[in-house]
Amino acid sequence: MFEGWLLSLLIWLPILGGAWVLAIGQRSLGAVRGAAVVVASVAFLLAVALWLAFEPAGGMQLMEQRDWVPSLGIQYYLGVDGISMPLVVLTAFATLLVVIAGCSDAIHYRVAQYMGAFLIMEGLMIGVFVALDAILFYVFWEAMLVPMFLLIGIWGGANRIYATIKFFLYTFLGSVLMLIAFLYMRLEAGSFSVLDFHDLSLGLDVQVPIFLALLAAFAVKVPMWPVHTWLPDAHTEAPTGGSVILAAVTLKMGAYGFLRYALPIVPEASAQLAWLVIAVSLIAIVYIGLVAIAQTDMKRLIAYSSIAHMGFATLGFFVVFQAGLGAAAGEGALTAMTGGYVQLISHGFISAALFLCVGVLYDRMHTRDIAAYGGVVNRMPAFGALFVLFALANAGLPGTSGFVGELLVILGSYQASFWYAALAGLTLIVGAAYSLWLVKRVVFGPVANEEVDGLRDLDRRELALLGVLAVLVIGLGIYPQALVTVAEPALVELLDDVSAALTAAR
Amino acid sequence: MSFETPDLSAALPELWLLVATCGVLVVDLFSSDPRRTATLYLTQGALLVTAVLALATQWGPAEVAFSGHYVVDSLGAVLKAVVVLLSALALGYSRPYLGERGLLQGEYYLLTLFASLGMLVIASGASLLTLYLGLELLSLSLYALVGYHRDSARGPEAAMKYFVLGALASGILLYGMSMVYGASASLELGVIADVAANHEDPLLLLFGATFMLVGVAFKLGAAPFHAWVPDVYQGAPTPVTLLISTAPKVAVVALFLRLFVDGLGPLHAELQAMLLLVAVASLLVGNLVAIVQTNFKRMLAYSAISHAGFIFVGFAAGTEAGHAAALFYTITYSIMAAGAFGLVTVLSRAGLEAEEIADLRGLNERHPVYAGVLLLVLLSMTGIPGTVGFYAKYLVVQAAVQAGLIPMAVFAVIAAVVGAFYYLRVLKVAYFDRPEVGQDPEALPTPGASAPIRSLLVINGVAVLVLGVFPERLIALCRAAIGL
Numbered sequence: 001m002f003e004g005w006l007l008s009l010l011i012w013l014p015i016l017g018g019a020w021v022l023a024i025g026q027r028s029l030g031a032v033r034g035a036a037v038v039v040a041s042v043a044f045l046l047a048v049a050l051w052l053a054f055e056p057a058g059g060m061q062l063m064e065q066r067d068w069v070p071s072l073g074i075q076y077y078l079g080v081d082g083i084s085m086p087l088v089v090l091t092a093f094a095t096l097l098v099v100i101a102g103c104s105d106a107i108h109y110r111v112a113q114y115m116g117a118f119l120i121m122e123g124l125m126i127g128v129f130v131a132l133d134a135i136l137f138y139v140f141w142e143a144m145l146v147p148m149f150l151l152i153g154i155w156g157g158a159n160r161i162y163a164t165i166k167f168f169l170y171t172f173l174g175s176v177l178m179l180i181a182f183l184y185m186r187l188e189a190g191s192f193s194v195l196d197f198h199d200l201s202l203g204l205d206v207q208v209p210i211f212l213a214l215l216a217a218f219a220v221k222v223p224m225w226p227v228h229t230w231l232p233d234a235h236t237e238a239p240t241g242g243s244v245i246l247a248a249v250t251l252k253m254g255a256y257g258f259l260r261y262a263l264p265i266v267p268e269a270s271a272q273l274a275w276l277v278i279a280v281s282l283i284a285i286v287y288i289g290l291v292a293i294a295q296t297d298m299k300r301l302i303a304y305s306s307i308a309h310m311g312f313a314t315l316g317f318f319v320v321f322q323a324g325l326g327a328a329a330g331e332g333a334l335t336a337m338t339g340g341y342v343q344l345i346s347h348g349f350i351s352a353a354l355f356l357c358v359g360v361l362y363d364r365m366h367t368r369d370i371a372a373y374g375g376v377v378n379r380m381p382a383f384g385a386l387f388v389l390f391a392l393a394n395a396g397l398p399g400t401s402g403f404v405g406e407l408l409v410i411l412g413s414y415q416a417s418f419w420y421a422a423l424a425g426l427t428l429i430v431g432a433a434y435s436l437w438l439v440k441r442v443v444f445g446p447v448a449n450e451e452v453d454g455l456r457d458l459d460r461r462e463l464a465l466l467g468v469l470a471v472l473v474i475g476l477g478i479y480p481q482a483l484v485t486v487a488e489p490a491l492v493e494l495l496d497d498v499s500a501a502l503t504a505a506r
Numbered sequence: 507m508s509f510e511t512p513d514l515s516a517a518l519p520e521l522w523l524l525v526a527t528c529g530v531l532v533v534d535l536f537s538s539d540p541r542r543t544a545t546l547y548l549t550q551g552a553l554l555v556t557a558v559l560a561l562a563t564q565w566g567p568a569e570v571a572f573s574g575h576y577v578v579d580s581l582g583a584v585l586k587a588v589v590v591l592l593s594a595l596a597l598g599y600s601r602p603y604l605g606e607r608g609l610l611q612g613e614y615y616l617l618t619l620f621a622s623l624g625m626l627v628i629a630s631g632a633s634l635l636t637l638y639l640g641l642e643l644l645s646l647s648l649y650a651l652v653g654y655h656r657d658s659a660r661g662p663e664a665a666m667k668y669f670v671l672g673a674l675a676s677g678i679l680l681y682g683m684s685m686v687y688g689a690s691a692s693l694e695l696g697v698i699a700d701v702a703a704n705h706e707d708p709l710l711l712l713f714g715a716t717f718m719l720v721g722v723a724f725k726l727g728a729a730p731f732h733a734w735v736p737d738v739y740q741g742a743p744t745p746v747t748l749l750i751s752t753a754p755k756v757a758v759v760a761l762f763l764r765l766f767v768d769g770l771g772p773l774h775a776e777l778q779a780m781l782l783l784v785a786v787a788s789l790l791v792g793n794l795v796a797i798v799q800t801n802f803k804r805m806l807a808y809s810a811i812s813h814a815g816f817i818f819v820g821f822a823a824g825t826e827a828g829h830a831a832a833l834f835y836t837i838t839y840s841i842m843a844a845g846a847f848g849l850v851t852v853l854s855r856a857g858l859e860a861e862e863i864a865d866l867r868g869l870n871e872r873h874p875v876y877a878g879v880l881l882l883v884l885l886s887m888t889g890i891p892g893t894v895g896f897y898a899k900y901l902v903v904q905a906a907v908q909a910g911l912i913p914m915a916v917f918a919v920i921a922a923v924v925g926a927f928y929y930l931r932v933l934k935v936a937y938f939d940r941p942e943v944g945q946d947p948e949a950l951p952t953p954g955a956s957a958p959i960r961s962l963l964v965i966n967g968v969a970v971l972v973l974g975v976f977p978e979r980l981i982a983l984c985r986a987a988i989g990l
Contacts, residue, residue, distance in 0.1 A: 025874075069897075071982045072904075113874070135900075139891035146881075146890060149930070153938040154870075161938055165930050172926055176919035179900070183907045183915075 006050055007062055007078040010088065011127045014043045014095070018119030025112025033103045036115035040092075040099040043122060047092035054085050056486050059493065060132070060195070068136070074192055077133040082490030083259050083341070084129040086483060087252055090348045091129065094248040095122040097465055098241035101356060104461070106363045107155065107239065114155060117147040118241060125245075128253050134182040134192045138175070141217075141253065145171055148242065148250070155239040157368075163230075163237035170230040174220030181213035185265070198264045198497065201504070207269035214262045215277075221254030222314060224277075225284045228307045235303035236368070240359030243299060247306050247351035252344050255313045259341075263317065264494060267501040274321040277314055282423045284311030289430035293437065298358045298368045301438055302351065305394060308427065309347045309402075315424060316340020316409040320495065322416035336412020337491050342480055343405030346393075349476065350402055353390040353469040357383070360462055361442075364455055370441050374448025379455040384443045386458075386466045393473045395435040396428055401476035516571035516578055519560040519586055520626045526552035527619040534612030542610055546601060549615045553594040553622065560586035560626075570632055574694040577632035577768075584833075584987040585629035585760045592753035592840050593622045598962055599848045600745030606856040609655060609743065617654075618749065621647035625757035631764050633693040634683045641679070641725070641761060644754060645672050651749065652742040664741025671724070671734045679721025685714030686770070695769035703772035715770050715777055719784075722765065725758045727807075728814040729787040739807030744854060744861065747803060748847035751810055752840035759836045762821060763829060774824040781822035782914060788815030789921035796928045803861045805928060806846055809887060812925055813839050819918050820902045823909040830988040831901035834981060838886075838898045838973065845883040845966040849876060852963050853951040860951035863932055868941035873952075877936050879967030884929040886970045889922050894973035897981065 017039030024031055055061065063079035080088065098118055107114050124147070127140030145168055152164035182192065184206075189196045202210070220227045231251075235243050263270050285308050292304035316336045323332035360383060361376070362368055377384030393400035396407075406427065414421035447453050458466065476483060514521060530552065534545045560583045568579035597618055604610040620643060627640030649672065653665025687693060689710040690701035702711055724731040739747050766777070792812025799805035813835070820832030853860040853876070860866075870877035886895030899922060906915040973980060 069978045069981060071978060071985055072901075110870075110874075113870075139896070142890055142896075143892040146885060146892075149933075150937060153934060161934055164938075165927070165934065168930060169923060169926060173920070173923045176923060177916070180903065180907060180912070180915055180919060183904050184912070186904075187908065 004062075004064060006046065006053065007064055007080065007130045010043065010046050010050065010092070011078075011123045011130070013046065013123070014039060014119045014126070015123035017043070018116040018123070021112055021119060022116040025110075025116070029111055032112045032115060036099050036119060037103065039119055040096040040122070043119075044092045044096045047089045050080070050085060051089055054080065054486065056082055056489050059490075063132070068133075072135075073186070074135045075133045076136060077193060078130045079132045080130050082487040083494070084256065086345055086486060087129045087249075087256060088126050090252070090345060091122060091125045091249045094245055094348065094352055095119070097352060097356070097469075098244050100461065101244070101359065101465055102241050104363060106359070107241075109155065114151070114239075114241075117151050118245070121147040121151075121245065125249050125253065129256060132194045134185070134194060134197065136192075137194070138179055138182060142172070142175055144250075144253075148246070151242040152234060152238045156237040156242070158237070159233070160237040163233035166230045167234040170220055170227070174217040174227070177213040178217035181210045184210065194260065197261075200265060201501070202266065204268050204272070204505075207266040208272065211262060211266045211269035211273060214257065214266070215273075218254040218257040218262065219280075221257065222251055222310050223254065223307060224280045224311070224314060225288060225307070226280070228284070228288070231307060232300050232303040235306070235355075236297060236299045240355060240362065243355040243359075244352045247302075247355060248348040251306065251310055252348060255310065255317070255340075255344055258314065258317050259494065264497055267498045268505050270318070270498075271321040271502055274318045277318040278322070278420065281311040281315035281318070282420065284308055285315065285424055285427050286430065289427055289434065292434040293430070295434075296370050298361070298370055298438065298442070299355070300368075301370070301434060302354045302358065305431065305434060306347065306351050308431070309343065309351075309394075312406055312409050312424070312427070313340040313343045313347070315420070316343065316405075316412060319409075319413045319416050319420060320498075323412050332412050332415025333495055334412075334488075334492060335408050336415075337495060338484060338488060339405050339408025339410075339412055341405075341487050341491060342401070342408060342476075342483060345483055346401035346405050346473070346476055349469055349472050350390055350393050350400075353386075353466060353473065354394060356462075356465060356469070357387045357390060360458065360466075365451055370438065372449070373442040373452060375443075375445045375452060376455065377443045378447050379452065380457045382463060383458050383466075386470055387443055388439050389470055390473065391435040391439045393477070395432040399474065399477045401473050401480070403477055404480045512572055515563075516569070517576060517630070518563050519556050520623065520630070522559055523552060523556045523590075523619065523623050523626060526555070527616065527623065530619065531612070531616055534615070537612070540610070541601075541605065542612060542615070545612050545615050546597070549597060549619060550594050552619065553590045553597075556590045556622070556626070557587040560590070564630075570696070574696065575633040575636045576630050578630065580989070581760075581763065581987045582630040584983060585756060586626050588837055588840075589625040589629065589753040589756050590622050592756065592844065593618055593625075593749065595844050595962075595966075596745060596749035596752060599748060599844075599851045599959060602956060602959060603743065603745050603851050603854065607655065607743070614651070614654060617647045617651050621651070621749070622753070625753060625760075628757045628764070629760045631761075632695055632768070634687065634695070635693050637761060637764055638676075638680060638683065640757075642676060644757060645676065645725075648750060648754065651746045652738055654746060655743045658741075658743075660737075660741035661743065664738045668734050668738045675721050675724035675731070678717050678724075682714045682717025682719075682721065685710055685717065689714065695764060698769045699771060702770050708773060708776070711770065711773060712776055715766070715773060716780065718765055719777070719780060722758060722762050723784050723818075725761070726755065726814050726817065727811055728784050728818055729791040729811055730784075732788070732791060732811045732814075735811055736804050736807040739810070740801055740804045740861075744803070744847055744851045744859070748844055748851065751806070751843040751847060755814075755840060756836050759817065759832060763833075766821070767829060778822055778824060781818055781824075782911070785815045785818035785822055785914065786917060788812060788818060789918060793921050793924040793928075796925070797931075799928070800863055801861055802850060802863045802866070802932065803847070805863065805932070806843070809925065809928070810843065812921065813887070815921070816899065816902050816918060819906055819911075819914060822914065823902075823905040823911060825905060825909055826988050826990050827901075827908060827985075828905035830981075830985045830990055831898075831905045833988065834901050834984040835898040837980070837984070838894045841966065841973070842883050842886045842895060842970060845879060845963070845970060846887075848963045848966055849880055849883070852876070852960060855952075858951060863935055865951050866932065866936045867939045869936040871940060875964060879963055880936055881933060882967045882970045884933055886974065888926045888929045892974050893970050894977060894980075895970070896974060897977045901981070
């Protein structure tokens with residue numbers, strides 16, 4: 001019915017809804033919360049409609065193309081394929097979660113601005129995933145920093161100002177170089193359309209600087225070692241909702257950038273420099289995993305584990321160049337790529353759940369220090385059960401979504417090199433170590449102190465949020481096919497394009 | 507021997523503004539209203555009519571009039587409309603500020619009108635003489651305006667510095683013009699362009715161009731000729747700072763376009779290194795020194811220096827796209843600067859200038875709408891997409907990339923990231939710092955001005971957003987003015 005408008009609606013309904021929430025900010029708290037929940041729910045329903053309307057074999061679809069700034073050749077050009085569609089749904093889902101979570105009394109300062117910022121950010125992030133014009137993409141990519149900057153700075157923890165300015169400047173510096181790369185490609189391709197960029201055949205000497213400029217933008221966002229240092233600060237100081245969005249969606253934007261821009265536009269440079277990305281991904285998996293073990297702050301620990309898990313995604317995307325591209329070489333490349341992609345979505349659920357769990361504890365005890373807890377399960381049995389489930393999923397327990405992505409990436413890496421698989425496989429030990437040790441210190445054992453003794457278990461709202469996430473984590477673990485069916489055709493097409501370009505270049 | 511009366515209608519906007527200025531002068535003389543209401547409305551009316559006249563009568567292909575001293579073209583029409591509208595905007599903000607400090611006199615309006623007239627003359631200047639006359643009319647009016655608040659400590663000092671350094675710069679400019687005249691034997695820019703294109707040994711022309719460039723860079727406040735900017739921005743009454751940071755910048759861009767494109771355009775290859783040097787120096791000095799400022803007006807002064815650097819990046823590209831980018835940058839920067847200084851004007855009252863960054867503490871808590879305006883304006887100066895500042899930087903960087911100046915483009919965007927830091931610092935004060943507990947609310951800056959002026963400020967802030975989402979009209983206008 002409104003298929004020609006669906007993507008625009010998904011972008012603009014949350015943005016205008018956020019503006020509406022800001023406008024009624026002077027009214028009662030109930031009105032603001034109600035309005036925010038309504039807007040986020042409608043946006044989520046639209047995302048579900050998108051999932052239903054989507055045809056996995058249909059390639060790029062639901063396109064909208066209008067002139068935006070004709071004198072510069074910039075278009076308002078939207079479309080989704082199997083790579084971006086699940087991310088759009090994930091964004092709408094995560095925003096609905098944090099808006100509902102934000103209805104608790106933990107957020108009492110300027111509630112309208114808090115909700116408005118999340119809703120506006122939702123529209124901007126969906127815009128990142130569906131934009132097919134490079135400048136439109138850049139506009140959403142950068143504009144999204146502003147609400148996040150305010151969210152961390154206004155509602156964050158003690159060290160929030162340092163964290164938020166660091167977050168902003170890091171990501172801003174990464175992305176301005178991407179803009180120059182886009183401008184250069186515009187000169188070559190004659191338009192800003194991403195699909196035209198895909199058809200470019202640039203020389204290797206040009207591809208390498210473009211790849212490095214894109215890498216600067218995406219690596220900061222993912223984040224990859226060694227430009228990850230903003231993330232532990234930002235995650236730790238952000239309010240619970242901000243941490244959830246950062247982990248569940250913002251990090252995915254970087255990975256999405258690799259799939260949409262780096263691999264298809266500059267395949268030769270990607271192949272040439274794949275060793276670099278693989279190396280830093282393995283460092284992230286092993287070294288950052290070890291760093292996570294040493295953390296004493298719960299949010300910091302989860303933040304470092306996020307970096308390690310995103311390392312799996314980037315490993316999966318770039319190991320394809322060494323796992324034998326093309327139809328003849330077998331399934332190794334596709335396995336790794338699919339694994340990396342499943343890891344993205346799975347990490348979106350698991351990290352969101354873990355940050356919500358920490359938020360639940362923080363709202364009650366006002367500390368994130370692991371040492372302040374112990375024996376929580378004695379007073380919060382339902383919370384204890386869910387927290388253990390998510391921690392195990394984080395460690396890659398079979399039957400949870402965390403297992404699928406890691407297994408596929410390790411299998412794919414094995415086709416490239418035994419040592420990649422061996423190093424990546426270490427995560428099963430390291431991940432289990434930090435996840436289980438976290439659970440042991442926080443949840444199990446005797447009740448540690450009087451404050452823990454006074455804890456009350458989850459209320460209905462919290463139980464519903466975490467329960468839905470638990471169902472998704474287990475569901476995706478048991479039946480990953482639901483996601484793979486949607487994404488695989490697009491990933492196959494991407495791999496075919498890349499291998500064709502590499503063959504042509506030889 | 508025949509005597510021809512030149513066709514005066516070619517200069518209709520200037521003549522109208524001159525007549526209207528004289529009319530305002532007379533009306534003000536006989537007005538006893540202490541609020542100068544008639545003067546204000548007549549002045550604003552005169553400026554708006556000038557904008558309409560400029561666009562209606564002068565848009566079109568170039569025509570030279572008055573024996574080659576005056577040119578009627580689209581570029582001039584757009585420049586004139588923009589400068590008078592910006593002057594009107596500056597006056598719109600100023601009345602409560604002046605009234606509270608006992609400065610509300612007719613002279614303020616007249617000086618602004620004469621400054622506007624000077625800017626119009628620059629916009630249509632087709633000879634060295636016209637350009638110099640326009641520039642001096644503008645500068646002399648501005649010197650007087652900067653020292654307008656006689657009783658303040660900083661004002662007269664700033665005016666003195668501005669006058670001495672400005673006179674020196676005018677002298678250097680005139681010296682350069684004399685050399686160019688010596689080399690080409692003509693004051694007309696068209697003739698100079700022919701000579702520059704066919705000169706075998708352009709050494710004298712280049713010497714002249716160098717001196718002229720110094721003068722232009724000074725007037726635009728570009729490093730290394732920026733020493734006056736911080737003192738003048740800080741010392742002048744805030745509405746005057748608002749005026750200085752908007753319309754005259756556009757006029758100086760007009761001066762550059764006339765002198766170095768219409769006139770010495772053929773020498774661009776030789777001059778490019780100098781333009782790049784000025785751009786790099788301005789970006790460095792402006793962005794780095796702004797970081798340590800505690801006074802908001804002074805910080806904006808250093809930020810203006812860095813924005814001048816961006817404008818020079820557009821000049822250095824040397825293409826029509828680069829010139830259109832510089833024009834667009836200047837116009838949009840003027841809108842942002844008007845918003846920022848307008849906010850300071852609205853928040854201040856007699857005895858509390860509200861010009862320290864610390865005065866903005868907790869603004870979001872007390873006045874979220876004004877904090878929103880500050881947010882939009884500063885994000886736009888940073889160059890965040892969604893605000894018009896993004897397209898300003900985008901056009902400049904695109905022109906640089908197209909002209910093959912990729913290292914310059916990379917340097918410029920990295921400078922923009924450095925600049926982001928001090929804008930964010932102000933936002934941090936306004937959004938993240940809470941007002942001190944127990945502080946007397948009376949001692950905090952409060953929007954005091956009348957409702958129309960407060961709405962003007964909000965419209966100014968929203969304009970930054972609307973132009974950022976729908977930039978097409980303004981970009982197309984700037985490109986058409988340059989002839990793209």
